[in-house]
Amino acid sequence: MEDKKTFKLAVLASGNGSNLQAIIDQLHGQRVESGGVSGAGERIIEVSLVVCNSPGARAIARAQEAGIDYVVIPSVDCESLEQHDLQMAEAIQKSGADLVVLAGYMRLLHPSFLDAFPNKVINLHPALLPAFPGTTSIADAVEYGVKVTGVTVHYVDEGVDTGCVIAQQPVPVEEGDTADTLAARIHAAEHELLPRVIRMIAAGKVTPPPAGSRKVRTE
Ligand code: GRF
Numbered sequence: 004m005e006d007k008k009t010f011k012l013a014v015l016a017s018g019n020g021s022n023l024q025a026i027i028d029q030l031h032g033q034r035v036e037s038g039g040v041s042g043a044g045e046r047i048i049e050v051s052l053v054v055c056n057s058p059g060a061r062a063i064a065r066a067q068e069a070g071i072d073y074v075v076i077p078s079v080d081c082e083s084l085e086q087h088d089l090q091m092a093e094a095i096q097k098s099g100a101d102l103v104v105l106a107g108y109m110r111l112l113h114p115s116f117l118d119a120f121p122n123k124v125i126n127l128h129p130a131l132l133p134a135f136p137g138t139t140s141i142a143d144a145v146e147y148g149v150k151v152t153g154v155t156v157h158y159v160d161e162g163v164d165t166g167c168v169i170a171q172q173p174v175p176v177e178e179g180d181t182a183d184t185l186a187a188r189i190h191a192a193e194h195e196l197l198p199r200v201i202r203m204i205a206a207g208k209v210t211p212p213p214a215g216s217r218k219v220r221t222e
Contacts, residue, residue, distance in 0.1 A: 007044075010035065010205040011051040013100035015091070015108035020062025022106035022127060025194035026050060026201065027069045035205045048205050052098035054091050056110060072098070078110060088116035095120070102204055105159060106197065109138065114161050122211040124159040125204070127197050129189045131155060131171055136164035141189055142182040151175055152185070154192045156200040158211060158219070167217045169209060172196045 012030075016023050030048045037046055053066035053073040066073035074094045081087035095103060096119065105126040117124060130140035131153040137143075144152040153173040158166040172192045176185060203209050203221060210220040 008046060009051075010037075010046045010048045010102070011098065011100045012048065012102050012104055012201065013052045013054060013095040013098055014050055014104045014106050015054045015056075016060065016062035016106050017055065017057050017109040018060050018062065018107050020060065020065045020107065021190060022193055022197055023050075023053060023062050024065050025198055026104065026106065027065065027071070029198040030201060031069065031071070033202075035202055037205065037207045046205060048202070051100055052095060054094060056087070056091075056108070062107070084111070085113045085115055088113040092116050092119045102201065104197070104201060111161075111163065112159060117159060117161065122158060125156055125169065125200070126159045126164070126166065127193055128155045128157065128164050129186075129193065131173065132157060132164055132168060141186045144176060145180055145182050145185055149176055152189070154189060154196050156197055167212050167219050169219050170196060170200050170203075170221065 014023050014026060027050060031050045033048050035046050035048055037044060050071050053062065053071055055063050055073065055075050056078045058075050058077055063073055063075060076087060076090050078087055103120050103124040128140065130144060132155040135143045151173050153171055155171045156169045158169065160166040174188050174192050208222040212218050
């Protein structure tokens with residue numbers, strides 16, 4: 004039966020896990036008042052599972068240090084993307100997650116994974132989508148010469164960074180910025196925006212778009 008007192012997160016990560024850490028520090032064990040669509044009253048946000056696809060990633064150590072359940076499902080050992088992602092889906096379903104958060108998860112998800120969690124998978128991207136999709140967004144923004152870039156949290160669909168936008172935060176590009184100096188400010192913005200959006204979702208303040216629309220409603 005659904006536990007209405009807890010809002011459970013499954014966090015997927017592949018590497019450093021600084022965004023996982025921001026979620027742990029800012030949200031794990033914290034109360035949220037839900038007056039929105041779920042009408043659940045007060046809930047505690049809990050990171051119930053960390054899933055990592057690359058053994059040795061710093062994200063795993065962060066879960067261990069916080070005493071959070073984790074599972075490592077190496078992508079390389081699996082026969083296919085579908086088989087890998089179905090293994091992840093099974094672990095996430097067992098954890099009872101209300102929301103799946105991709106926090107530096109560096110692989111596309113198989114459609115059957117997304118079918119298992121409709122409107123429940125979100126991703127963090129280090130640019131203002133639809134500008135600079137893909138894995139080199141920060142360097143791409145510097146090279147292009149834009150004056151403002153930023154951070155996006157969006158629902159995940161089958162494309163590369165094409166899902167509907169939930170929230171964005173701009174980050175100015177400064178004269179003389181390199182990919183590294185800009186990355187430091189992008190990451191700081193990520194560590195603020197992602198926990199804020201998760202809190203909004205837990206509070207029932209985010210409504211996915213109706214069929215045929217891309218407009219996510221936020222309160
Ligand atoms: C972040 O910049 C995120 O936007 C991107 O991958 C990076 C992950 O960083 N998708 P971390 O592993 O959370 O430190």
